[in-house]
Amino acid sequence: FVVADIPGLIEGAADGAGVGDRFLGHIERCRVLLHLVDANDEDVATSYRIVRDELEAYGADLVEKPVIVALNKIDTLDDELVxxxxxxxxxxxxxxxxxxxxxxxxxxxxxxDKLLEIIGPEKRKTAPNSQDSEGDESPDWSPI
Structure with missing residues (x-):
């Protein structure tokens, strides 16, 4: 399967702030969203909501895509705080x-394992060098 790493989106990305609208356009090609939230963020709920609000503002049914929410950098915290x-x-x-x-x-x-479960068995069988609709890029398309 193809993985797209979309760096942190800033507030207003859907309206063109930074290069966020271009990154959001790239997300349209993804079958599942893995939302990584930094455990060291000041407010993990707000960090999640900012990105989620940008997905909703952008449209293209991005908020309808399956999502996995993950708290990252747990090695920096004790189990109780995690x-x-x-x-x-x-x-x-x-x-x-x-x-x-x-x-x-x-x-x-x-x-x-959860990503593979959502993507489905037919995608797991795809040969690593084969092209599929998720991996095809228009020659004029760029995320930046």
């Missing part, structure tokens, strides 16, 4: 929250 932030994020998002650490790898296999 649990509290996960609960806060789950309440804000309305989705279960998966905790992970890109640095230590904790929780990463579970998140990858």
């Amino acid at each position: 649990a509290a932030l996960s609960a806060e994020l789950a309440e804000a998002s309305g989705h279960p929250v998966m905790a992970l650490s890109g640095a230590s790898g904790a929780g990463v296999p579970a998140v990858l």
Whole structure:
């Protein structure tokens, strides 16, 4: 499957702030959204809502796509704080929250398994070098 890494969107991205509208256009090609929220953010719920609001403002049914909400950088926090932030994020998002650490790898296999579950078995069988509609790029298209 194809993964698109969309860097942090700023408020107003859907209206053209920064290059956010171009990144949002790239999201239209994705089958599932993995929303990584930094566990060290001052307010994880607000961080989630800002991006979610930009997806809604952009339109193109982005908010209708399946989503996985994940709290990242859990290696920097104790278990009690991870649990509290996960609960806060789950309440804000309305989705279960998966905790992970890109640095230590904790929780990463579970998140990858969930992505594959959502993408579906036919996509898992696609050969790594084969082209599919998600991987095809128009020659004139650029995310920036």
